[in-house]
Amino acid sequence: MPASNAAKAAPARDEKAIEAAIRALAAAFGNRLVTSQAVREQHGNFLTWIPNQPPDAVVFPQDAAEVQQIVRICAEHRVPVIPFGAGSSLEGQINAPHGGVSVDFRDMNKILAVHAEDLDCVVQPGVTRKMLNEHLRDQGLFFPIDPGADASMGGMASTRASGTNAVRYGTMKDNVLSMKVVLANGELISTARRAKKSSSGLNLTQLMIGAEGTLGVITELTLKLQGIPEMIGAGVCPFPSVEAACNATIITIQSGIPVARIELLDALQVKACNAYSKLTLPETPMLFVEFHGTEASVAEQSQRFGEIAVDFGGGPFDWATKAEDRTRLWQARHDAYWAGTQLRPGSKALATDVCVPISRLAECVTETQGDIAEFGLVAPIVGHVGDGNFHVSLMLDMDDPDEVKRAKTFLDRLAARALEMDGTCTGEHGVGQGKIKYLNAEHGLGAVAAMRAVKQALDPLGILNPGKMLPTV
Numbered sequence: 001m002p003a004s005n006a007a008k009a010a011p012a013r014d015e016k017a018i019e020a021a022i023r024a025l026a027a028a029f030g031n032r033l034v035t036s037q038a039v040r041e042q043h044g045n046f047l048t049w050i051p052n053q054p055p056d057a058v059v060f061p062q063d064a065a066e067v068q069q070i071v072r073i074c075a076e077h078r079v080p081v082i083p084f085g086a087g088s089s090l091e092g093q094i095n096a097p098h099g100g101v102s103v104d105f106r107d108m109n110k111i112l113a114v115h116a117e118d119l120d121c122v123v124q125p126g127v128t129r130k131m132l133n134e135h136l137r138d139q140g141l142f143f144p145i146d147p148g149a150d151a152s153m154g155g156m157a158s159t160r161a162s163g164t165n166a167v168r169y170g171t172m173k174d175n176v177l178s179m180k181v182v183l184a185n186g187e188l189i190s191t192a193r194r195a196k197k198s199s200s201g202l203n204l205t206q207l208m209i210g211a212e213g214t215l216g217v218i219t220e221l222t223l224k225l226q227g228i229p230e231m232i233g234a235g236v237c238p239f240p241s242v243e244a245a246c247n248a249t250i251i252t253i254q255s256g257i258p259v260a261r262i263e264l265l266d267a268l269q270v271k272a273c274n275a276y277s278k279l280t281l282p283e284t285p286m287l288f289v290e291f292h293g294t295e296a297s298v299a300e301q302s303q304r305f306g307e308i309a310v311d312f313g314g315g316p317f318d319w320a321t322k323a324e325d326r327t328r329l330w331q332a333r334h335d336a337y338w339a340g341t342q343l344r345p346g347s348k349a350l351a352t353d354v355c356v357p358i359s360r361l362a363e364c365v366t367e368t369q370g371d372i373a374e375f376g377l378v379a380p381i382v383g384h385v386g387d388g389n390f391h392v393s394l395m396l397d398m399d400d401p402d403e404v405k406r407a408k409t410f411l412d413r414l415a416a417r418a419l420e421m422d423g424t425c426t427g428e429h430g431v432g433q434g435k436i437k438y439l440n441a442e443h444g445l446g447a448v449a450a451m452r453a454v455k456q457a458l459d460p461l462g463i464l465n466p467g468k469m470l471p472t473v
Contacts, residue, residue: 011078011462013099021077021101022057028069032060032107043084043102045092048350049398050433055082055096062107064180064188064219071217071463072186074101080466083213085155086128088147090351091432093159093212097467103217105154111135112220119225120177120194125154125218132223141225144169147428148334154218160210162428164333167253167386168260168292171428173209175224181208181216184459194222207454212430213465215458229292233302234261234326235319237309242266242285242369242381244312246362249287249385251308253358257301261290262386263333266369269340269380276339277332287314287385288333290326336382340393344378347395352411352434354418355389355427364421365390371413375406389427416441431469439471 026033034040040054056079061067074081080100087094096102105126112122116139123132130150133142145156147163155161157179162171169175178192181204191204208216239245245264252259264287265273271283287309291301306317320326332339341349356364365381372379372392383390392414394407415425415438425431425438439448452470455462 011080011098011466014078017077018056018079018099021073021079024073024077025057025059025070025101028073029059029061029066032062034058034060040102043082043087043094043096043104045095045433047088048090048092048434049348049396050092050095053092053095053097055080055102056099058084058102058104060104060107064182067103067182067217067219068186068188070101070103071182071184074463075184075186075461078461078463080463081213081217082465083125083154083158083217085125085152085158086150088149088151089155089159089432090429091426091434093430093432093465093468095433095467097433100463100466105152108219114139114141114225115194116141116225118194119227120222121225122220122222123153124220125152125157127153129153129156136225137228140228142228143175143223144226145172145175148337153221153223157209157218157221158212159430160428162384162387162389164261164263164330164384166384166389166428167262168258169226173206176205176209177222177224178205179208179218179222180220181218183216184461184464188219189216196224210430212432212468214455214469215464217464229260231295231298232260232290232292232323232326233298233319234288234290234329235302235317236281236329237287237289237306237314237317238282239285239287239309239312239314243362243366244314245285245287246365246385248309248312248314250358250361251311252305253386255304255308257304258291258293259289259301259305259386260292261288261330262384263288264365264381264383264385264390265333265336266381268343268378269336269382272339272343272380273332273336276342277328277335279328279332288329290330333382336380337393340380340395343380344395344397346397347378348398350394350396350407351391351429352394352414353383353389353391353427353429354414354423354425355387356418356421356423358386358388360421360423361385361388361390364417364423367417368392368414371410375410377403377407377410379410384427387427388423433468436469436471439469
């Protein structure tokens with residue numbers, strides 16, 4: 001791609017243009033256009049060490065037509081547009097490094113249709129995971145993607161979210177049938193129909209999933225649903241080492257046991273969860289597992305898993321037979337990020353993730369633990385290890401330059417190790433601002449140039465979430 005095109009990754013900041021766009025939006029949206037400092041900062045990154053870069057204004061649309069109006073006004077003035085869901089992304093996806101307008105989908109939170117007979121539903125992007133599943137429960141259905149945070153569906157699609165159920169039900173890319181998207185020129189398109197498969201045209205749905213708002217603004221999603229299992233069995237199983245737990249996971253998956261969730265917590269993470277969630281688990285590497293199916297199939301799956309665990313020195317495999325006990329366990333798992341912050345009060349948490357082929361999982365995790373020790377970092381490990389994905393949460397003293405330097409070296413080494421193992425620098429957090437520097441190494445210059453060409457074609461002015469995902473040179 002010519003250098004001139006690469007330079008169009010973001011429009012140059014123009015204060016007069018921003019002021020004009022804000023005046024036009026204020027005239028159209030009244031008090032749903034907010035410019036207070038506090039609200040703007042809430043719409044920049046705040047969960048990690050990436051600096052908070054607030055937008056110039058925040059607007060709250062209520063339907064797709066209003067999103068089109070916002071994008072057209074911003075396009076006219078060449079002002080950036082940054083989609084905002086629940087604000088739980090971890091790589092700076094919601095920051096506004098070039099200023100602009102944050103489009104908050106708080107008010108676009110309607111469940112538009114549920115087609116129980118087709119196992120799908122249609123929702124607006126501001127619908128959250130918990131909201132949707134509460135609505136579906138009485139119909140015996142659920143949406144399986146569970147990234148932990150009560151994230152919005154638009155944000156989950158934009159970051160290609162995954163989570164604890166991915167080993168059985170897949171990720172967002174496997175569970176979105178179609179979307180309606182506003183392009184950079186304000187045009188509203190549908191990426192597909194409700195049919196479960198199609199051979200018609202380019203796969204625009206998959207193009208938009210994981211694009212982090214850089215190619216279009218999602219205004220509606222059609223999602224696949226699942227029936228609530230007849231039986232759910234969950235439990236915890238301790239292991240003598242992280243390597244043993246990973247190897248047990250590998251054999252479980254390779255044996256074809258249809259485990260629904262299989263989550264790794266290292267000893268430090270278990271300690272944090274015990275303190276934060278008031279658990280009494282043995283502070284040793286641990287697998288949280290869950291099986292879905294009939295009573296007979298769940299019993300068979302759990303027995304086979306228990307036998308595999310014993311082969312690697314694991315056990316006993318303790319069941320949480322009551323629904324409330326299962327909920328407490330999984331809530332503790334979802335609270336792992338916050339639990340980790342209590343290990344070192346006053347520290348700043350930085351959560352990162354990689355994903356490798358499952359056959360390399362044990363090797364990757366154990367070598368990563370060696371790096372943590374070598375660099376003298378406080379960094380518990382937790383992961384969706386059934387698909388080779390794990391997370392490291394660094395608890396950092398940001399006032400210690402040497403520690404910050406060591407942490408940056410650690411992150412570079414972790415990403416390089418994953419790529420060397422034919423993995424990826426991010427299994428589910430996305431690229432955002434934080435992992436742009438790894439894209440060329442992972443995909444190659446030709447593939448990144450192709451991505452940039454798609455961006456240039458769909459967003460020639462560079463107004464859609466600029467400064468995210470793609471290297472500009």
